[in-house]
Amino acid sequence: MxxxxxxxxxxxxxxxxxxxxxxxxxxxxxxxxxxxxxxxxxxxxxxxxxxxxxxxxxxxxxxxxxxxxxxxxxxxxxxxxxxxxxxxxxxxxxxxxxxxxxxxxxxxxxxxxxxxxxxxxxxxxxxxxxxxxxxxxxxxxxxxxEINVISVIIFAVGFFVLRKWKVNPIYVMLGAGAVGILHGIV
Amino acid sequence: MKQKIFIKLFLSTFQLSACTFGGGFVIIPLMQKKFVDELHWIEEQEMMDLTAIAQSSPGAIAVNASILVGYHVAGMAGALITVLGTVLPPLIIISVISFFYAAFRDNAIVNMAMTGMLAGVAAVICDVVMKMGKSIFQKKRVLPIAVLSASFIAVRFMKINIILIILICAVIGAADTLYLGRKGGKTL
Incomplete structure (x- = not known):
């Protein structure tokens, strides 16, 4: 069931x-x-x-x-x-x-x-x-x-921005997605 | 008249839920604005107490808070309506996404975005853990810090069932409350 x-x-x-x-x-x-x-x-x-x-x-x-x-x-x-x-x-x-x-x-x-x-x-x-x-x-x-360097950078920047300026997480997510796409295309 | 209140309750919670990203506490100030400041259905002090109950209960805070607001304004029927209003937006949105999930996941661009966003989620969660951990260490009591460390070892390295850990910690919390109460000391 x-x-x-x-x-x-x-x-x-x-x-x-x-x-x-x-x-x-x-x-x-x-x-x-x-x-x-x-x-x-x-x-x-x-x-x-x-x-x-x-x-x-x-x-x-x-x-x-x-x-x-x-x-x-x-x-x-x-x-x-x-x-x-x-x-x-x-x-x-x-x-x-x-x-x-x-x-x-x-x-x-x-x-x-x-x-x-x-x-x-x-x-x-x-x-x-x-x-x-x-x-x-x-x-x-x-x-x-074999670490994904881009992910580490996104993580580090995201974490820093959240801690330092307490930005809304949704912006971190959008930024992270944008960087992921940019990196994939370039 | 009653029907009007039901419709208003449904629309209010539906709107709030549809606009609450990240979940959790974000919805509380929004509800406060809507039901206390705008509609005057709930008093401010009462809203704070309702928030405490929503946090103390299991489940999502947004769902719990909407149950309380609905119940407060229009009884059981009100609670049913507000729950429906709160749950429908995520239900609809996620349903649509999951139907396209396979195509969605195979799309190269989406894949890139998701890979980047996973690192973003990881950062958000680490931030949450830091914030929550800080509030526990700030109390400068041995017990909560010991519970935190022991739970971490139990869940991470010993793979103990997390429901069991939660139950044990609930008992510890109850015993601690009784002990502090008897000592006449301040609450946690």
């Missing part, structure tokens, strides 16, 4: 991606690349790139993409529903607790406990993506000198 598997995978992604935006990334990688053979690592890198370029949450974008690749439009709708169902339940529950007690200390404490782990997981997924960008493989090759 592919629909059930899709639903369950994205339900777990929705339930355990706590801490916004990029927190979903390592979970998606684990579900759709490592546990299920739905995407290759290079497709996963593609969808992260597309998700960054298009509006909407990363988790919803990936659910739609993976759903369509695996089981067409119904797959996309099912994966997306699975992904947002935990949010609906938990948010409503928390909201009703909040309106009754106006007290979220325990919730915030749990969140504070999870946050460092989320950072560690995003860092780990980030390292895999950096390796993909520099070498085209998810693990470092034996010969480290």
């Amino acid at each position: 592919i629909y059930l598997e899709l639903f369950w995978s994205f339900f777990q992604i929705g339930l355990f991606s706590i801490g916004g935006g990029y927190a979903a990334m390592p979970l998606i990688q684990s579900q759709v690349v490592d546990i299920h053979p739905w995407l290759t690592m290079s497709q996963f890198a593609d969808i992260m790139t597309i998700a960054e370029m298009t509006p909407g949450p990363i988790a919803v974008n990936s659910a739609t993409f993976v759903g369509i690749q695996v089981a067409g439009i119904p797959g996309a709708v099912i994966a997306t529903s699975g992904c947002i169902l935990p949010s609906c339940v938990v948010v409503m529950t928390l909201a009703s607790i909040y309106y009754r007690f106006r007290e979220l200390k325990m919730v915030q404490g749990v969140l504070a406990g999870i946050r460092p782990a989320v950072v560690a997981m995003i860092a780990s997924a980030g390292i895999t993506l950096v390796t993909m960008a520099f070498y085209g493989e998810r693990v470092l090759p034996a010969d480290l000198s």
